[in-house]
Amino acid sequence: MAKTDKPEQKPHGSDIQVADILELQPTQEENSKLLRKLDLRLMPVMCACYMLQLLDKLTLNFSSQLGLIQDLNLHGSQYSWTSSIFYFGYLFWTWPSSWLVVRLPLGKYIAVTALLWGAIVMCHGACNSFRGFMTVRFLLGAAEAAVAPGFALIVAMFYRRDEQPLRQGLWFAGNCIANIIGGLVSYGIEHIHSPLANWRVLFLVLGAVTAAYSVLLWTFLPDSPTKARFLNTREKKLAVLRTLEDTSSAMDENDFQMYQVLESLKDPQAWLLVMYTFSVNICNGGITTFNSLLINGFGFGSFQTLLLQIPIGGCQLAVLVVMSIMASMFKTSRLLLMACACALSLIGMVLIYALDHTNAYGRLGGTYLAAVFASNTPMSLSLIASNVGGFTKKSTVNAMLFFAYSAGNIVGPQLYLSSQAPVFITGVSSTIAGFCLGILFLGILFTYYVLENQKRSRHSDTDSEVFTEEERPETFINKTDKENPRFRYLV
Template structure:
């Protein structure tokens, strides 16, 4: 398209504005998904900055507390097995050898198998309702774990739990992308992901109370009551999500006009709105993923970060008791670790929302302390006088999740095209699942209770992840430099380039197909 054609389009703007006003007046509840791409682009300039700020505050008020609670419950449900293991789960169900490790492996194996189909379901149907139903189902499964009597019961229930939890994290990433501007992706993602630690404080206190009561009456099998508590809470929150969670076109707490404004607010992301590309799966975008180095970086990074995560979530409580702490002390010692994690999340979220180009720097830097911490846990002598030093090494592993969570936030920021974004998200979570499965298996029963080979393996992963993240940032920097060179002599104004980029985003073009797409660092 030439500059003259762009000017001709600008002359049509009064007619477009008139059509937009007529369209706006005819909008009814439930019709927001049918708003045209042209209308969404034209609508962006119809609202004031103050109106957008008021809408953002409303979105934050409804979505962020709900997503924080959902994500926190999911993480607690998923990792409570480690706490339950120190309160008699292994003994009461007759687990032996690697059977305990397989409870984590089968969870992530089923998680991985159903990851891709679940993401297609999220793309095709109402995301909020699908996520809510999945959450209620996994709550029922967690509740049933409290009734398990043997390995067969546990392995079947953990498989079902993996099936129903597989779409929560990728679903939330797509939700963030459908509501927030690119610059807001990291901070909003980190808000709900901080529940990984923040809700952990609440759950640790609750599980401590259950465990302490059980210590007075060992026959009460406190690990079962932990499942009853967590399962019931999950079901209740899932029911609440049925009424509150969703994308702009789905939720009931926005007026039709606010839904239109919500879609117009993110048009500058150049990735389309929440209904862009939902009706058609585009295989050409899948093929584009396979030749995009960043697609592979995302998956490899997820694997390398998740392998230590799989080991920690399954064996951290057991390893900490090997330092010389009791099972109740280990629960309490998780609280300062979780508190620091929340503060770190908040700091990173605030900084990345105010200054651009820092996400990958934080991701790279966050691999260094856990690398040192795991080596310390492996090589510092195991004796009572060193237990606090070894716990300090364990404390140093806190930042590692930033490398994974910020990478998730890069998916909606740097991946345009609905199918490409969905496929990238699915592949990333396949890496996440495979890493967690491998992490639970490198901690061998014969190495108990210190698991030194597994701990060293985790340190090696962080060293490799550091190298992957450096390469990832170099690729994105080179792409942006290539963009700067291309637009330097294209004869277009900044406004013309911005308009073209927005239109291509609404047409479901990928970041490769959109010559004006700039990558977030």
């Protein structure tokens, strides 16, 4: 290999040298065993955490059927603002969090934020005014800002590019499970006879569960492959080796690279993902907050409304499973699958908009279809994990995506005007427009990736992403996709 002046690299917090890692020659059986071990130790922990996060977020939706609006005397647009202020908090902490996930031990940071957001959820149950409720909603949004971007980075550190779509989908399945069991939990709490209002009990119970789970996160969620206590020394080396030869390889070196932040802000793919994310999350903000009120407006009672939201999670889970498997089988299918999911949700919103008000079950089916676009979130994160090189750049683009996610969720509820209840014609119409724009931005992003790959191939001697003997794979650790001439974008 050619000599370089660059000092020998080693993963942060470890005595493992990259040169030692490259000398390993693992068998296929070793690699398969390690992959199974990573799946069994990481995926359940992350999936359960994300399930709790969405459950805590959905408490606002469910509590609207448990007396929250009446007890806090919310009127006009105040209920909409209790949703939007959550995403103001999320947006406020997104950028600081993108810096902290690089500077702090990632697993421990996520565990601490889980403890904080669990405590804040419990504080919801003590609120007696709109002002107090708005305060805890803002703090909850800030506390939850680290989880999804942090999980996306963990997948990028532990899994190869072709393995990432399925694993991003596995932990995101917690989102679907939360939708399935959230209605059951709320329905059960509705039948509790307590001196406290049922909506207060809901916040107290779910918040306490999350706070307790943070201890498990602290114990079992690793900061990086070299700090994973469930791996022995050789397995740690193999875990790094598995991703080292990926052109998108990035290891947590606790070193924040400002030039990578600036590159992110000039990257067309980042801004196309931002515009797509903002457009479709206009729907997410409205549906997540107003689903109960929409279904209730179709003519169903409060108990029925809680139970009828259970199939939403089932629909999301079915689409997520299909998309994750297909994206793993076909390397160039991610953007097409995302566009298809958006199209299904678009059809659902058109049904809600166009069907007669007496067709309650047809419009209910529309709400089920409208929610399946949420399965695109892990696909978006897998695009960043696969198509963005450099740990700081990945973190920054993740932050940009969740900044847009917050903005869309802030705008969405404001378009569901209380004066239009239970039809919410402005909110439904804006959601239809959002899905149309989302599909458009995905098409532009696909075109950009194809043209950029063709351009790189014209200026390169080879289309191969495999390093030659003259090249040092460690040279490309934490280099961005713009810096690596062998980088090719996956679509």
